[in-house]
Amino acid sequence: MEGAHCHHVHAPFGSPFAGLIPSTFPPGTDPNVVACFQLADVDGSGFIDDVELHKALSSCDQTFSARTVRLLMHHFTNSNVRKIGPREFSCMFYSLQEWRAKFESFDQDRSGKIDAFELREALRSLGYRISPVVMDLLISRFDKYGGTSRAIEYDNFIECCLTVKGLTEKFKEKDTALCGSATFTYEAFMLTVLPFLIA
Numbered sequence: 268m269e270g271a272h273c274h275h276v277h278a279p280f281g282s283p284f285a286g287l288i289p290s291t292f293p294p295g296t297d298p299n300v301v302a303c304f305q306l307a308d309v310d311g312s313g314f315i316d317d318v319e320l321h322k323a324l325s326s327c328d329q330t331f332s333a334r335t336v337r338l339l340m341h342h343f344t345n346s347n348v349r350k351i352g353p354r355e356f357s358c359m360f361y362s363l364q365e366w367r368a369k370f371e372s373f374d375q376d377r378s379g380k381i382d383a384f385e386l387r388e389a390l391r392s393l394g395y396r397i398s399p400v401v402m403d404l405l406i407s408r409f410d411k412y413g414g415t416s417r418a419i420e421y422d423n424f425i426e427c428c429l430t431v432k433g434l435t436e437k438f439k440e441k442d443t444a445l446c447g448s449a450t451f452t453y454e455a456f457m458l459t460v461l462p463f464l465i466a
């Protein structure tokens with residue numbers, strides 16, 4: 268579910284110092300997005316770090332957990348570098364708008380949360396086939412009340428979807444025969460799963 272405005276999200280490559288140079292806004296970026304970036308970039312470094320992003324996202328009518336922020340950064344940089352430049356920010360901006368729209372359409376009873384039934388429908392419509400056992404784990408894990416409310420809020424919903432999406436993509440890379448089974452070395456397995464646990 269990437270923004271329609273950004274089909275190519277890459278980690279910086281080429282020069283080993285590429286990551287130190289801020290990216291640039293894609294041509295035709297909405298001036299409001301640029302303004303949002305400049306507002307969020309409190310220290311004017313040209314990058315937005317995890318603390319700045321957390322503050323920027325939480326200042327709206329919405330709370331964002333620090334964990335969701337770090338997972339978003341991981342998703343948009345494909346690395347554990349906790350800072351994003353204009354280009355990544357722009358992609359994230361549009362992507363969050365899409366997440367918000369999705370969240371509202373999946374929240375069928377307008378409770379402001381996605382319950383177990385709604386999550387099943389949501390993940391199904393996003394193309395993931397999740398078993399009831401895994402679904403139950405997801406609800407327990409991403410319910411910020413420790414599983415007692417059996418429903419997940421907006422930031423945790425993003426986190427849940429990014430986790431399912433990220434792990435599914437990593438799995439599919441190894442499931443070359445598309446048979447639902449993959450072989451990982453120990454190292455590859457750890458490197459695949461750990462970013463989702465420690466974000």
Ligand SMILES: [Ca+2]
Nearest residue numbers: 374378380381
């Ligand atoms: Ca709901």
